[in-house]
Amino acid sequence: MNALTGMGVSPGVGFGPAYVFSRDIPVPDPDARHDGDAAAERARATRALEQVAADLEERGARAGGQAQEILKAQALMARDPGLAVGVAGLVDAGVTAARAVYEGFGKYREIIVGAGGYLGERAADLDDVRDRVVAVLEGLPAPGLPARAAQPYVLVARDLAPADTAALSRDVVAAFVTEHGGPTSHTAILARAMGVPAVVACGGAASIAAGTPVLVDGFSGLVRLAPSDDEVVTATKASAARQSVLAAVTGPGATSDGHAVPLLANIGGPRDVDGALRYGAEGIGLYRTEFLFLDRASAPAEEEQTAAYLEVLNAFPGGRVTVRTLDAGADKPLAFLPPWGREPNPALGQRGLRLYEKHPEIMNAQLRALARASLQSTAKLQVMAPMVATQEEAARYVAACRDAGLPSAGVMIEIPSAALRASDLAAEVDFISIGTNDLAQYTFAADREVGTLTALHDPWQPALLDLVLMAVSGALEQGKPCGVCGEAAGDPVLACVLVGIGVTSLSMAPPALPAVRAALSLHSREQCLLAAQAALATTTPQEARGAARAHLPGLAGLAL
Template sequence: MTAASVLTGSGVGRGAVVGPVARAHPAPPTPTEAAGPDSEAGRAEAVERVAQAYRDVADALTARAEQAAGTTMGEVLEATAAMASDPELVGEAKTRVMQGQEPTFAVDHATKEYIDLFTAAGGYLAERVTDLRSVRDRVISRLAGLPEPGVPALAEPSVVVAQDLAPADTAALDLDKVLAIIIEQGGPTGHTAIIAGQLGIPCIVRVGGAADLADGQVVAVDAAAGTVTIDPDDDVRARAQARGDALQRLADDTSDGATADGHPVQLLANIGTAEDAERLTDAAVEGVGLFRTEVLFLGRTTAPTREEQADTYERALRALGGRKVVVRTLDAGADKPLAFVTRSDEENPALGVRGYRLVRTAPELMADQLHALAEASRRTGVEPWVMAPMIADVDEATEFARLAREAGLAKVGVMIEVPAAALRARDVFSAVDFVSLGTNDLAQYTMAADRLLGGLVDLLDPWQPAVLELVAAVSWAGGEAEKPAGVCGESASDPLMALVLTGLGITSLSMSPAAVPGVRFALSKHTREQCEAIAGAARGGRTAAASRAAALELCDPEVREVLALG
């Protein structure tokens, strides 16, 4: 096997599969003919064609959103459908046609204006550029009579390959026939990677050379290694089959999380909707460690009422049947703006009024949410755990605890994402019952690196020694206070990192449900003492790579092999 037969990228998940390539239909050619109808009647007719194309695209996206209702995918599709219905975007295209531009040219250039605006805005809006392009390409394809961009109907189980996939493309997939997804662009925090991770589909993003893969060509996809092997030999095929069989056996284990000597480590799921919670009814998780309530708020022009919120929280609490449910209060602002509360004049929104800090400008949002959650608790008889994001100091922790307890909530905690809170965790624990570390934001603020910029991914590595030291400080403070300290960031889903976190004293790990079996297996093969040794070795590293290598050296060989840890 030559070096040229292996492509590399950033993997999502631990799976390995072999199958034929199914390429997505390409986007339509970029329109170059600027001149449109020269008569008033012709322009009026063209304007109506453009308007109808946008309506058709919006209707198709809305239908797909309804099919995926209640899921993260459904929420994203709803937002994309709203883009296709946006009166300003559609109006700009229509205006250009009335000024004499050819319809597809007008749509393309109207969209480019918004792409430039979204890109300049950064954060959440920059992440939506892929969706804008998807809407544009679908509208242009309809106007030009071309096949809609995206993946065609799959005749057999296949590896989907695309330059990038918008949420609408992903929603159209027949998931029973999708073995894996390969993306030439994208990133590990993009919509496709997130959805693939939630569904347990092996996915590799930023794969150089993916554009050269042809329909029907057989490839082996190894998400754990981040590799795509072209025309794999029998040995590669056998290893992929063995990995798949091993992961399936791990998924059959429904035991609670614990080390080999019985030290308990709660294994919890991250969710965003009540429907997500209902899908966990029979899942082998011990509860929910992160309920992202902002999904209720995003894409709306007004906040949901207390009654709406209470109904949603009630469904989630009932679905988990008394298992632990940790609810995070609204984490809006920065890359998750809300039309009815987010300020537009912040030069650096990631350091501005976001998360808990919204209580400074819109205290009613917090009050409504806490009272709605308390009402859901009264209806169900289930006591939820509630925590606030972006807590910076003990004063904020104390004030949030007061608000929550006055609303009738007993189990109150905070997120540790700001280095200042991590360094003073001892004080924070004095005000609350538990904490949960959001390692994504903690890495972002520790390393002064925007987590949405793919070019800074090395700085955002959770194995960065500085980040590990802050996690250790929080764990130590939790142990001293005899209060729980969990992790709900991406690092919780890494089986090797899970051993380090356990060794540091973390008491619960919350992740995508698909990641739980691998973490459960890794823990079951190591004693608590071994985890502590692995944690000590990782803390001794001078670089992220050195920290991971030191941990890997002490990891059980069977775990390394089955989970392809390297």
Template structure:
């Protein structure tokens, strides 16, 4: 078999023997149900067992993001609507395992029909279904294999419970047949620092034990390599990681042009002590799967924990980024025909202004109790009017530094007008890509359109950076593209002043900047802007 191509979602290279995730236990033929009450009790025992197991895994997870993802699964498994659907299936004559299968099939169909973010969560539902069926049958849930040596894990897809507990010293890399750049597999792989490739067709045709190499940046997978080649790949990766682990200090080009290298976090548990600051504090984890919004005091405590850990350093807080495609039960938003173009981000304040008002009050109270340099920004801003209204609200709450995210092309095209009333811009390249190219970022079949090296996207970033220079205000990038060391050079050459990414990605970007002058970055940016294709743009930086 020749080289395979997938989507690289977690950078780095790895090589080793393939071992596949075992399939879940099959559902046996449906028996005749004699005692419906006993089946309902059996179902509840299974839910309790699965929730307890996922909670245990969350408590043992060393990473805050992994723990939050697992706790979200606990809420999904114990959801009252799911139990009601299971009870209805039992009343219809199903035993507990088949009732779980039927109830979750309905949820799965609804998620697939919704598309976007919910469609990407189908694999999470499948995992919960498999665990509940196994528990109700009294069977163990197959997990990650243990061949007794380091290996490359291969699967159709991976569930959070499988990915969160992976040991990077044993699982050298991940390759899945399905998934996407924003799947939990991708997010957790990046967080754990495990090279990963998703949407790699034919990967399941490779037999266990076959040596393969993978490149988590390019998405290339080479089956059937030699032991000597595998050893060389892993030795080179270890040397690279060792060198980068010793990298410290602020970001700058070789001739001293400063570039702030900031971290993306979801809570205080994600903080690394050496970071310059935080460029994206995602606050939605605090709101996840709640039927009521978190209370003011709870929000203050969560924000203050982050701020107190970064005295004197910048923390950019993104207000709640949720809505139809990132559903939060307490919002009770109406169904929409196209959630990606509906009520999300700042637009939630149109229907529930109290949510934003309470959040800004809590951020202000937490900021006042610490010495962190707190900045606040709103997601999904489309017009200069929306930006001005948000900035005014921030200042009414005593928050002195207000900005907006540039995710909508309309805002990028009018960046100068947007900057009249705000203090900074932060470009979210993930969403800006999908809206620029009319390509759902969850759709792996359109991966080439979502490539940050697309010249049209680079042009929009350049327009924002130019507006920032003219206004004398900072413009940062907090999308996944900031973690690409080569693309970081282009961003700096365009005039971007800060780059925010997962903390593990910072050393590689710091190293790339330190190897080039600012003038070289400017030349890279000009060449990328002049290119007609992503391939040509990349070649302009790394021939």
């Protein structure tokens, strides 16, 4: 075996020795009992849980952006009151703190795995928190990766928890390779944000021997083991040449015949702004605001929110900044809100806009803070609601925005019902933005984190393209702009197809911007239209991509 193939989810080429990551925390002895001092053992468990929660928060604060949001959610797992009660009960029955924590997390794991869907995909994150707490109690090193290395290594694993990668950088990691995961998994999202090549859903990756030289192509998904010097030099030169060509294309996004396509960045907070500017973003197409709300005993004050929004608005004077209002629920619970009972499938429960409508005081405060920030900046602020399903929901959201003094309000298309009736929704709003990640998840009933379902999350799936066409057509019917802010926008080939379909702007992880800008600059709007028509006429993702490329000859020069 000298090569493996997976899904390339973060472009570029990386080479280095394999660092094979595995979790080695032993399962605590089920028969072990503490010395009889239950109060002391309970205190030990409490301290360990809080230590891990604080460590996760600290890692998130250092990493910033999307990683901070994800790690805050993990910290909430360690601080869950129900977990603490369960652990205390087990300790009172004589079980050691380590075993009590292990069993306590195990019960939660059964619940969320049984729930499936969006919540079920958090099982790996839960296991990571559990292992970290057990390690503290047993006096063992926590699962982790070297923050420094003699040379950048290729990180290989079955899967990676967010805490594993949050503190890493391109100086330490040459590339990621995982057996599990998909294009919208945490590993993929964080790799793109870091600008590190990554291949996921790579069968057999975990069997790579530690120290094996590995060449990773995040474009093609090819992983070569022990490549020759010539292979490494050829791949590295090709990647460098590609980057040089991409860097030479600057300025606003547009097709070769001058059709403007604003290229925007997806960010998870103010710390991501530097990367957006560095890669030439014309504005922000998706500003996720969850980082302000997670892991708090009370909702953030309007003043704090206003400052966070203003920091990003001021980075793009005169430019567009689109803020997604709070998308909580499911795997992102808010500690300061009362629970509303167990949901069989939280991904299909009270989340996104539905949570807002259940707690209007949270939405109204956020909208007021956004309006205050807008008055202090020259940026063009837009706000949009997540997880909108019906015209009535869209109308209520827009009314709330108008009452707060916000002039531009839109909705995200992430649910098939919204795509099917996009014209009705567009009649109520100022713009539409398609979130292809969740739209694929709900369209194909396929968990975003399950590696075996990766094929269903291929953004070239014809059914997904059909829904994008429906959404765009509905928006245009009402004379409203329709952008894409899902990861699909960062595929330079698919970006041309989306423009051909009629998408009016594209927003993506900042490192993807140069390739998309270059691909658009080499093709006319008519070529993009022909590529879109060809892709929509196919029945498989592979056929769709091939058919589109046949109408986009400039891609060959970019080696994309």
